[in-house]
Amino acid sequence: MQKPEHHIFVCSSFRVNGNAKGVCQKKDSTNLIQYLESEITDRGLDALVSSTGCMNLCNNGPVMMVYPDNYWYGNVDEEAIDEILDALEDGKLAEDYLFVS
């Protein structure tokens, strides 16, 4: 296999025991991941999506990190995903959704 050009991590609030709880889960992060994956396929982006356990960034949740670019986005919804992927295709940041620069 080859490393993807982008590896996108979305907080899904899993606790260590596997329970999905917390803010990001309540804000529908599971459906966000499905939306993100379908958008990546539609756009033909070379990006891998992984869910993560709770990152203790709940005030900004759902959060989404794009590596190795090192972009940290917060309060992500479907509109945010559209803007973030638009920017990624152009090699840019979606500044409106950054919560750590």
Added chain:
Amino acid sequence: MQKPEHHIFVCSSFRVNGNAKGVCQKKDSTNLIQYLESEITDRGLDALVSSTGCMNLCNNGPVMMVYPDNYWYGNVDEEAIDEILDALEDGKLAEDYLFVS
């Protein structure tokens, strides 16, 4: 908050519904995360650890990605973690555990 110098992701096999199943979980990835976090604290490394859902890299599991460095390690156990963190402190790769270069 500030971004950490290293963000380390460890596959913990969570499925979308939150169940922790699969190879990495069976190989004790939950305890690995605790070991990794205690080693990071002991060494004073600026590194954040997050668990991830199944990455479909089970043949190489448990897997561990270090970003933004973009190092992908496989078959990780406590000995591997020691070598990987030793290398990270020296700004190097632990080549024995890379499964994608």
